[in-house]
Amino acid sequence: MADVEAVNLETNLHLRGRRIFTSVIEELMSTQGMSNAENALLIGNSAGGLATILNCDRFHSFLPGACRVKCISDSGFFIRAEHLRGAQDNAIANFRKVVLFHELAQFLPESCTQRLAPELCFFPENVVNDIRTPLFLLNSDFDKYQIFNYVAPNSPNEVGWKNCTTELASFQVAQKINNIS
Incomplete structure (x- = not known):
């Protein structure tokens, strides 16, 4: 999701997942025939499942209008366990660190960030209602x-x-x- 120009000198990390996602889709469109696709499915698991939720409509926007597009998030619906002490705070604090480190606030759904803190937009219950592309959520009990x-x-x-x-x-x-x- 990130697109940070500067390289982290301490870790040598390049936070450019957004560019990578775009490049992969553009490559598939130009060389693999995806520009002629009638059906397309974006699937991710765990953190990739969360990225699938957050990128579902973006993925759809790359494809021709006649293409049927759907997304599947497997175990990407991160929970906020409101009734277990500390769990909600731990999850929110973790996502706050992720948003800050990766400079993600600008890339999270605006429909969410206009009403909630950016870290709360990492919880799918705060964004799934605004996703226009069909989205199937699969989450394990364990x-x-x-x-x-x-x-x-x-x-x-x-x-x-x-x-x-x-x-x-x-x-x-x-x-x-x-x-x-």
């Missing part, structure tokens, strides 16, 4: 990254959470046993 980083309590080593955050398969088996008994 997304290990989200459970560990956003849902688990401030001390994920607390009794009951350690297995959930480090050994997700054990947690799923325990949940099934609890549901049966």
